[in-house]
Amino acid sequence: MRAYVPSYKLISPGSLSETLNVLALDDGTWKPFAGGTDLMVLLESGQLPQKNYVNIRNLPELRGIEVSDDQVTLGALTTYTEVQNDKVLREEFPMLCQAASETGGLAIQNRGTLGGNIVNASPAADSPPALLAYDAELELVSKQGQRRIRYSSFHTGYKQMDIQPDELLRAIRLPRTKASLTHYYRKVGTRKAQAISKTCFAGVGRMSAGRITEVRIALGSVAPIPIRCTRTEAALVNKSIDSETVATASAALASEISPIDDLRSTRNYRLKVSLNLLEDFISRLAQTSIS
Ligand SMILES: Cc1cc2nc3c(=O)[nH]c(=O)nc-3n(C[C@H](O)[C@H](O)[C@H](O)COP(=O)(O)OP(=O)(O)OC[C@H]3O[C@@H](n4cnc5c(N)ncnc54)[C@H](O)[C@@H]3O)c2cc1C
16 A cells, blocks of 8 residues: 655755754654665555655765775765775775675666665665675764764664664775785575575685685675674684585584575575585685685
């Protein structure tokens, strides 16, 4: 059933401070509206209980991609198209660009924002695994000031997050590294395009003198939240790559993901594909060690 549109309100405050004042008015009466690509689907299907929205799309403080020596800062309103067009992101954070290129179609890529993807908090969203593997940090702002948290501690349960009703996600920070890393991102869905993932794997790693010296792995669609797989990482770091390492890491991954049966896929398929992707990632790492 479609929603009754006149019962909804959308206001456009002229500045960030006005927006933060509105968000602080009553606990959760007003919610941010960015690209609207998630919110409009809920509206159209009559599943949007929240009635009052603050348009944040015109706030310059939430826009732009800034590059400094040690990090890249993306405004929360950065679109998937902007991610793909940025030279530094393409060179240093290719998994985020790949996730952006595999998100929806062109219209969604032009309109949908990274901030909206994060706060919508779908376990099947495509950019979170890349952001987790790159160890992103989030900057939140409210009338009280600003705070920063590691993205890996942001999602606390299904659709639950460390964000207050009066807070806006302002920016996403990605730490830069001089090290040469292997980047491995795979979204597995029913089709190549316009499909929600059945499992989504993002891994970065580095080998030195035959051992894995650095590794970060994250998965989507295999738990109530996008997860950083720290046990799997621990099974790999400082190890040389052989069948025993692969077996130990696979056992660790199987123990820390909790895929389910749903209308898109089955628990067994998700588990099997996730383990295959882990093996493929490890074999890519091994190849960089040889070359
Ligand atoms: C046809 C279609 C295909 C899609 N395909 C994919 C896909 O392949 N992969 C994928 O991951 N997603 C996909 N999506 C989902 C959606 O496009 C993304 O999640 C998008 O990034 C949401 O961003 P938005 O700006 O449109 O969010 P909105 O719809 O504006 O907001 C989403 C939620 O985030 C909150 N919010 C937004 N910005 C902020 C902020 N700065 N601070 C605090 N809260 C905020 C809003 O209050 C709302 O709760 C698809 C959607 C459609 C309609």
